[in-house]
Amino acid sequence: GAVVSQHPSWVICKSGTSVKIECRSLDFQATTMFWYRQFPKQSLMLMATSNEGSKATYEQGVEKDKFLINHASLTLSTLTVTSAHPEDSSFYICSAWTSDSNQPQHFGDGTRLSIL
């Protein structure tokens, strides 16, 4: 069964709205979670690394104020897309680090965000 739950799976909203995406590890504690963004027919690009109890580490070119990450517990990280605009429409995928080199990350099923 799924070990990382990502919610919602699909959201459509108007431009200017803020959208929160949740990523939960269901049966293990995840000190580190990752947020990826995937444009159509492209690869996954790491946006940020979320560390429990500390600030997230953002990749170059990712706006911290635009993509707010909170990792307040060992099982939950949230990504909030603030004042979303059509160019923010994308597929967002989270993953949780496992410390197992054979299976380094468990992935959520992704969130399709469509901004009208």
Added chain:
Amino acid sequence: GEDVEQSLFLSVREGDSSVINCTYTDSSSTYLYWYKQEPGAGLQLLTYIFSNMDMKQDQRLTVLLNKKDKHLSLRIADTQTGDSAIYFCAEIPMDTGRRALTFGSGTRLQVQP
């Protein structure tokens, strides 16, 4: 730097073998991975190979690693229509101190009945 490249598209007939290729630039990776992504879904780990291995076989999957050429391949035997998906190779470069995976560009496999 980190750069992982794959061919974009592969089409095969059902029952044939598929070979998906990947080249990477960072030689410090201890493990290399293959992930499968079906439409609108997250990523599923298919298999992995430790960097000191040349080959690993897991049922219909065979992974070949050529460290000298930094080339990784995934062979799927007796390809089925359910294998149609995007396949990503990925690595975790050890010399960066990061835990995040670096993904290739992805290969879309289309299996024709």
